[in-house]
Amino acid sequence: MKIVLLSGGSGKRLWPLSNEVRSKQFLKLLCDREGAHESMVQRVYRQIVQAGIDAEIVVATSSTQVEAIRGQLQNDVDIVVEPERRNTFPAIVLASAYLESRKKTDPEETVIVLPVDPFVDVEYFETFKKMDERVQQGDVDIVLMGIAPSYPSEKYGYIVQGASGRVKAFREKPDEAAAKELIKEGALWNAGVFAFKLKYLMHIADNYVPSRDFDDVVHNYAQLKKDSFDYEVVEKADSLVVIPYDGAWKDIGTWNTLTEEMEKESIGDAIMGEECVNTHVINELSIPVVALGTQNLVIAASQDGILVSDKHKSSYIKPYVENINNRPMYEERRWGEYKVYDYSQYADGTKSLTKHITINADCAQDYEMHQFKDEVITVVNGSGELVIDGCLMKLSCGDTISIKRGQKHGIRAFQDLQLVSVQIGEDVTEGDTQVFDWIWAN
Amino acid sequence: MKIVLLSGGSGKRLWPLSNEVRSKQFLKLLCDREGAHESMVQRVYRQIVQAGIDAEIVVATSSTQVEAIRGQLQNDVDIVVEPERRNTFPAIVLASAYLESRKKTDPEETVIVLPVDPFVDVEYFETFKKMDERVQQGDVDIVLMGIAPSYPSEKYGYIVQGASGRVKAFREKPDEAAAKELIKEGALWNAGVFAFKLKYLMHIADNYVPSRDFDDVVHNYAQLKKDSFDYEVVEKADSLVVIPYDGAWKDIGTWNTLTEEMEKESIGDAIMGEECVNTHVINELSIPVVALGTQNLVIAASQDGILVSDKHKSSYIKPYVENINNRPMYEERRWGEYKVYDYSQYADGTKSLTKHITINADCAQDYEMHQFKDEVITVVNGSGELVIDGCLMKLSCGDTISIKRGQKHGIRAFQDLQLVSVQIGEDVTEGDTQVFDWIWAN
Numbered sequence: 001m002k003i004v005l006l007s008g009g010s011g012k013r014l015w016p017l018s019n020e021v022r023s024k025q026f027l028k029l030l031c032d033r034e035g036a037h038e039s040m041v042q043r044v045y046r047q048i049v050q051a052g053i054d055a056e057i058v059v060a061t062s063s064t065q066v067e068a069i070r071g072q073l074q075n076d077v078d079i080v081v082e083p084e085r086r087n088t089f090p091a092i093v094l095a096s097a098y099l100e101s102r103k104k105t106d107p108e109e110t111v112i113v114l115p116v117d118p119f120v121d122v123e124y125f126e127t128f129k130k131m132d133e134r135v136q137q138g139d140v141d142i143v144l145m146g147i148a149p150s151y152p153s154e155k156y157g158y159i160v161q162g163a164s165g166r167v168k169a170f171r172e173k174p175d176e177a178a179a180k181e182l183i184k185e186g187a188l189w190n191a192g193v194f195a196f197k198l199k200y201l202m203h204i205a206d207n208y209v210p211s212r213d214f215d216d217v218v219h220n221y222a223q224l225k226k227d228s229f230d231y232e233v234v235e236k237a238d239s240l241v242v243i244p245y246d247g248a249w250k251d252i253g254t255w256n257t258l259t260e261e262m263e264k265e266s267i268g269d270a271i272m273g274e275e276c277v278n279t280h281v282i283n284e285l286s287i288p289v290v291a292l293g294t295q296n297l298v299i300a301a302s303q304d305g306i307l308v309s310d311k312h313k314s315s316y317i318k319p320y321v322e323n324i325n326n327r328p329m330y331e332e333r334r335w336g337e338y339k340v341y342d343y344s345q346y347a348d349g350t351k352s353l354t355k356h357i358t359i360n361a362d363c364a365q366d367y368e369m370h371q372f373k374d375e376v377i378t379v380v381n382g383s384g385e386l387v388i389d390g391c392l393m394k395l396s397c398g399d400t401i402s403i404k405r406g407q408k409h410g411i412r413a414f415q416d417l418q419l420v421s422v423q424i425g426e427d428v429t430e431g432d433t434q435v436f437d438w439i440w441a442n
Numbered sequence: 443m444k445i446v447l448l449s450g451g452s453g454k455r456l457w458p459l460s461n462e463v464r465s466k467q468f469l470k471l472l473c474d475r476e477g478a479h480e481s482m483v484q485r486v487y488r489q490i491v492q493a494g495i496d497a498e499i500v501v502a503t504s505s506t507q508v509e510a511i512r513g514q515l516q517n518d519v520d521i522v523v524e525p526e527r528r529n530t531f532p533a534i535v536l537a538s539a540y541l542e543s544r545k546k547t548d549p550e551e552t553v554i555v556l557p558v559d560p561f562v563d564v565e566y567f568e569t570f571k572k573m574d575e576r577v578q579q580g581d582v583d584i585v586l587m588g589i590a591p592s593y594p595s596e597k598y599g600y601i602v603q604g605a606s607g608r609v610k611a612f613r614e615k616p617d618e619a620a621a622k623e624l625i626k627e628g629a630l631w632n633a634g635v636f637a638f639k640l641k642y643l644m645h646i647a648d649n650y651v652p653s654r655d656f657d658d659v660v661h662n663y664a665q666l667k668k669d670s671f672d673y674e675v676v677e678k679a680d681s682l683v684v685i686p687y688d689g690a691w692k693d694i695g696t697w698n699t700l701t702e703e704m705e706k707e708s709i710g711d712a713i714m715g716e717e718c719v720n721t722h723v724i725n726e727l728s729i730p731v732v733a734l735g736t737q738n739l740v741i742a743a744s745q746d747g748i749l750v751s752d753k754h755k756s757s758y759i760k761p762y763v764e765n766i767n768n769r770p771m772y773e774e775r776r777w778g779e780y781k782v783y784d785y786s787q788y789a790d791g792t793k794s795l796t797k798h799i800t801i802n803a804d805c806a807q808d809y810e811m812h813q814f815k816d817e818v819i820t821v822v823n824g825s826g827e828l829v830i831d832g833c834l835m836k837l838s839c840g841d842t843i844s845i846k847r848g849q850k851h852g853i854r855a856f857q858d859l860q861l862v863s864v865q866i867g868e869d870v871t872e873g874d875t876q877v878f879d880w881i882w883a884n
Contacts (some may be wrong), residue, residue, distance in 0.1 A: 287748065378866075424840050
C-alpha cells in the first residue's frame with residue numbers, strides 16, 4: 001500500500017495564522033499524546049504510524065508548501081510538486097506517475113489517496129487496511145471510505161450503498177429532508193478517500209499524457225483536465241465499493257471548529273481575566289495578550305495581524321482579510337524560520353526589511369544572490385559559518401556581516417543560529433533571489 | 443499668574459499603552475480642533491493658550507517623564523524634576539521654590555496648581571482668571587476651584603460653601619445619600635486646583651527646609667512631609683474661597699471612559715466587521731487588527747501587549763497586568779522615539795535587544811557609553827552624523843556601525859534618521875549608560 005496525501009491550497013480562513021505561504025494544515029494548534037503542539041499534517045502522519053501502517057507516503061502539493069512540509073515531517077515523506085494548481089485529478093495522476101516511474105511501485109499495489117487535514121481518530125487509518133484488502137480482491141475499480149453521518153448535513157456529498165457495499169449512487173449536498181431520508185437508507189458521507197490499484201489510474205492517465213514517465217507528466221501537466229478526481233474518475237468507474245468508518249471526522253477549517261479541538265483555552269503568552277467565558281487565545285507574538293470579561297471570543301495574534309472575533313462570526317472572515325496584502329511576516333523553512341519585525345517604504349523610494357532569522361543546528365540556507373538589495377546580518381546567538389563569493393568565514397555571537405547586492409552568500413549553523421537581518425534596497429522581497437550550487441565541506 | 447502642572451505617576455490602568463515610562467497623559471488618543479491626535483498633556487497646554495492665559499508654565503514631575511514632556515511640549519514649559527516621588531505637597535513647594543529662586547517671580551504673584559490630565563472645556567481655564575483676581579484681593583489664603591457636581595458621586599471630595607464663596611467645610615467621599623444632601627446645599631467637587639500667592643506657600647515651606655534656594659529645596663526634599671497639599675496646606679489654611687466651574691470635567695483614567703471621548707471608533711490599522719457594536723480599537727502596531735461581531739469591547743495593542751476587554755471590565759485591569767514586568771517596548775524621547783522589536787535571553791547568558799530608533803531631523807542623542815553591551819547600528823533611512831570616541835563620521839542609508847563596549851558615541855540627524863540597533867551583552871537595558879559632554883559643530 002502507498003499513501004498519497006493531498007496538501008491543499010492556502011487560505012485565509014484561519015487568518016492571521018494562515019496566509020499565502022502558511023496553510024492551516026501547518027499550524028501547530030493541536031496536541032499530540034504527550035501534550036506537545038502538533039499541526040494537522042503532523043497529526044495525520046503520527047496517526048498513520050500509530051495505526052501500524054507501514055506504507056511509503058507521497059505528499060502532492062504546490063512549491064510554496066515544500067519548505068513547511070520538510071520542516072514539519074523532515075524526510076519521512078516524499079514530496080511531489082504540482083507544476084501549477086489544477087484540482088485533485090491531475091494531482092493524483094502526478095503522484096501516481098511518481099510512484100510508478102520513480103519509486104518503481106508494483107502496478108498491482110494499492111494506492112490510497114486522502115486530504116492532508118482530516119481531524120479523525122486512529123480507526124480512520126485502520127480502515128485503510130480493509131480498503132486495501134478490498135482493492136486487492138480485484139473485482140472493483142475504486143474503494144471509497146464512507147463516513148457514518150452524525151447529522152443530516154446539507155454541505156456534504158452522500159454515497160448510497162447497495163448490497164455488499166457496492167455504490168449505487170452519489171448525492172451532492174441534498175437539502176435537510178433529503179439528507180434525513182438518505183441517512184435512513186444507510187447512505188454515508190463521501191470523505192474524499194479513494195483506494196485503487198496503481199495500474200487502474202495509470203491506464204486512465206494514458207488518455208491525457210504521452211507517456212507515464214514522471215518528467216513527461218510534469219511537462220504535460222496542463223494536458224490533465226482541471227477537474228476533481230470525483231468527477232473525472234470516480235463517477236466514470238464501472239465498479240465502486242464503499243467501506244464505512246464510524247469514528248470522529250471533522251473539518252476544522254474555521255476558528256470556531258478549531259478552538260473546539262484545542263485542549264487548553266490558550267496557546268502562547270495569554271492572561272485570562274476570571275470572568276472570561278468560552279474564550280480562546282492563540283498568541284504567536286512575544287508580547288502578552290490579556291483578555292478581560294470576554295465571551296465566546298477567539299483572539300488570534302501572529303506577525304501578520306490580530307483577530308478578535310465572536311466565534312460564530314469567525315467563518316465570515318474572508319472578505320475582511322482578503323484585501324490585506326501585506327507580505328507574509330512569518331515563514332517556516334527547511335532550515336529553520338524567519339519572522340519579520342518591520343517592512344517600511346520611505347519617501348525616497350527605498351525599502352527596508354528587518355527580520356529575525358533562526359537557522360537550526362546543522363542546517364544551511366541556500367547559496368544565493370540578490371540583485372536589488374544589500375543586507376546587514378548581525379549574529380545575536382549561536383555559531384556557524386558564512387560563505388561569501390566562495391570564501392569561508394566562521395560566525396559567532398556579535399559578528400556583523402555586510403552583504404552587497406551581487407554577492408553570493410550562504411550561512412550554515414553549527415549550533416542554532418539567531419540572526420538579525422536588515423535588508424535595504426529597491427526590492428526587499430524573497431523574490432529577488434538567485435540560487436547557486438554550493439557543497440559545504442564537513 | 444504662574445501655572446504649575448502636576449504630572450502624576452505612571453500606571454497600568456491604560457495598559458498596554460501606559461507603562462512605567464509612558465503615563466496616560468502622554469497617549470495621543472484625543473483629537474485637537476483640526477482632528478490631529480493629541481495627548482492629555484498637549485490638550486491641556488493647547489486649552490491654556492486658547493483661554494488667552496499668558497502665564498509661564500512649570501511642570502513638576504519625575505525624571506522618567508522629562509523626555510516625554512520635552513517631546514510633546516518642546517521648550518514651551520519649564521520642567522521641575524522631583525528628586526523622588528513624595529506626594530503633592532512637596533512637589534508644589536519644589537515648583538514654587540523654582541519660581542521664586544530661579545525665575546525670580548514676584549512673591550505677590552498668583553500661582554495656580556492643577557493636575558496635568560483633567561478632561562475639561564476651555565472655560566475651566568478661563569476660571570483661572572477669576573481665581574487670580576480673587577487671590578489678588580488679598581483677604582484669602584487659598585482659592586480653590588469647585589466643580590458643579592453632575593451626580594451624587596461617592597468617589598470625590600465635596601467643598602461646602604458659605605457666603606461669598608467662603609469654604610465652610612470639606613467632606614471626603616460621602617455615601618450617596620449624604621452626597622445628595624451636599625449637592626442640595628450647593629457643595630462642589632474638589633478638583634485639586636489651588637490658587638495662592640507665591641509668598642504664602644514659601645512662608646509655609648520655611649518650616650521644612652533651611653532656605654528657599656531651589657538647590658537647597660532639592661537637596662532637602664526628603665524633609666518635606668510626604669503628604670497631600672490638601673492635607674498639609676489647604677485644611678490648615680485660615681481662609682479659603684471656592685470659585686465654581688460648571689463645564690465638563692472628567693477623569694479619563696480607564697479604557698471605558700477614554701473610549702467615550704474618542705472621535706472615531708478606531709485609531710491605527712483596524713478593520714471592523716459590519717456586526718461590531720460599541721467596539722473601539724486602538725492599534726499602535728504596524729500589523730492590522732480585525733474585529734468581527736464583537737460587542738462592547740475595547741481592543742488595544744502596542745509593543746507592550748494586547749488587551750481585549752469588555753468595556754465595563756476594563757477598570758479591573760490592574761491585578762492582571764501588574765505582574766507583567768517586561769521592559770518598556772516603546773519610549774518617546776527628547777530626540778525622537780524607539781520601539782523594541784525583540785528582547786531575548788539565551789541559554790549561555792547572553793542577552794540581545796533589537797530596536798528601531800527614530801532620531802528626528804536636527805536632533806541628537808546623548809554622547810554616551812555602555813559598559814556591558816556592544817551595539818551594531820544599521821542606517822535604514824535618512825542622514826546624519828556619528829561621533830565615536832571624538833571622531834566624526836557621516837551617516838547615510840545602508841551604513842553599518844559597530845560600537846564596542848567602552849566606546850563613547852552619539853548620533854545626530856540631519857534628516858529624520860531611521861536606525862536598526864542590535865545590542866548584545868550581559869546587560870542590554872537603558873540603565874547601562876554613562877553620559878558625557880559633547881558639543882556638535884554647526
